Amino acid sequence: MSAAPILITGGAQRLGRHCAERLLHDGHPVIISYRRERPELDELRQRGVVTLMADFSSEAGVLDFLERLRQSTDSLRAIVHNASDWAPDSTGEDAGANFERLFRVHMLAPYLINLHARELLDACIEPQRDIVHITDFVAQKGSRKHAAYAATKAGLDNLTRSFAAMYAPDIQVNAIAPALIMLNEGDDEAYVAKAKSKSAMQLVPGPGVVYQTLRYLLDNRYITGATLPLDGGRNVV
Ligand SMILES: NC(=O)C1=CN([C@@H]2O[C@H](COP(=O)(O)OP(=O)(O)OC[C@H]3O[C@@H](n4cnc5c(N)ncnc54)[C@H](OP(=O)(O)O)[C@@H]3O)[C@@H](O)[C@H]2O)C=CC1
Numbered sequence: 001m002s003a004a005p006i007l008i009t010g011g012a013q014r015l016g017r018h019c020a021e022r023l024l025h026d027g028h029p030v031i032i033s034y035r036r037e038r039p040e041l042d043e044l045r046q047r048g049v050v051t052l053m054a055d056f057s058s059e060a061g062v063l064d065f066l067e068r069l070r071q072s073t074d075s076l077r078a079i080v081h082n083a084s085d086w087a088p089d090s091t092g093e094d095a096g097a098n099f100e101r102l103f104r105v106h107m108l109a110p111y112l113i114n115l116h117a118r119e120l121l122d123a124c125i126e127p128q129r130d131i132v133h134i135t136d137f138v139a140q141k142g143s144r145k146h147a148a149y150a151a152t153k154a155g156l157d158n159l160t161r162s163f164a165a166m167y168a169p170d171i172q173v174n175a176i177a178p179a180l181i182m183l184n185e186g187d188d189e190a191y192v193a194k195a196k197s198k199s200a201m202q203l204v205p206g207p208g209v210v211y212q213t214l215r216y217l218l219d220n221r222y223i224t225g226a227t228l229p230l231d232g233g234r235n236v237v
């Protein structure tokens with residue numbers, strides 16, 4: 001019997017794609033969700049990745065994704081909630097809509113997927129089943145310019161504890177709280193220097209450190225309800 005797939009939401013690019021490719025290399029079947037179709041998805045499809053469109057900005061979008069997920073697999077080894085919108089706060093009329101959208105992507109979607117996809121995790125016959133929430137260092141610290149993002153990531157971090165209690169001992173539920181991992185287009189030298197100076201390690205590590213942390217969780221039978229910091233020592237600067 002083939003191994004149960006691992007679902008990574010938002011796996012079309014950057015950290016999620018890196019983890020999808022590393023999981024493939026480690027022999028796991030992979031399902032990713034994506035929001036925007038693009039040519040880069042074809043390579044993943046050619047490597048056997050199941051790609052499911054999903055827009056988590058509405059409950060209907062989450063439920064529609066879940067229906068297609070259930071049609072694409074009868075079990076799951078793990079779910080990695082990676083999809084995220086790093087939107088800055090809005091001071092205009094759309095401030096409320098912005099907050100609600102980030103709430104749906106960062107909290108409602110993981111909540112509903114965890115509830116409705118539990119049966120897929122329970123159907124996995126492998127010895128371990130995992131849910132991993134990708135949060136953010138700012139969930140504990142807050143953010144002047146990304147308050148809605150930080151607050152909804154804090155909510156996702158709290159859901160880690162609730163689902164860990166609800167799903168133990170059959171399913172382990174943990175979080176990874178990164179700080180700067182990789183840059184975005186347009187980040188200039190001044191931004192990079194300032195961002196590096198915020199952590200003791202003073203570097204931009206790249207997505208490999210996220211996969212190392214995810215691998216650690218997937219291979220450890222005795223961790224649940226934990227949030228693993230991955231922030232280069234932001235707390236000691
Ligand atoms: N990059 C970094 O340095 C850091 C990242 N993190 C966290 O790590 C994770 C990965 O980061 P990164 O790779 O930079 O993330 P991205 O900003 O690249 O976003 C990941 C994916 O989320 C998807 N997404 C965004 N909004 C929605 C939505 N409404 N519905 C469905 N999917 C959506 C996008 O899909 P599409 O492209 O198809 O539209 C995108 O590919 C995130 O949770 C992020 O918050 C935390 C700290 C630092």
Ligand SMILES: Nc1nc2c(c(=O)[nH]1)N=C([C@H](O)[C@@H](O)CO)CN2
Nearest residue numbers: 084085086136179180181182184195
């Ligand atoms: N969904 C995303 N979340 C975050 C991103 C990103 O690109 N997409 N980037 C960051 C920054 O790297 C920040 O950590 C720099 O201080 C945070 N979250």
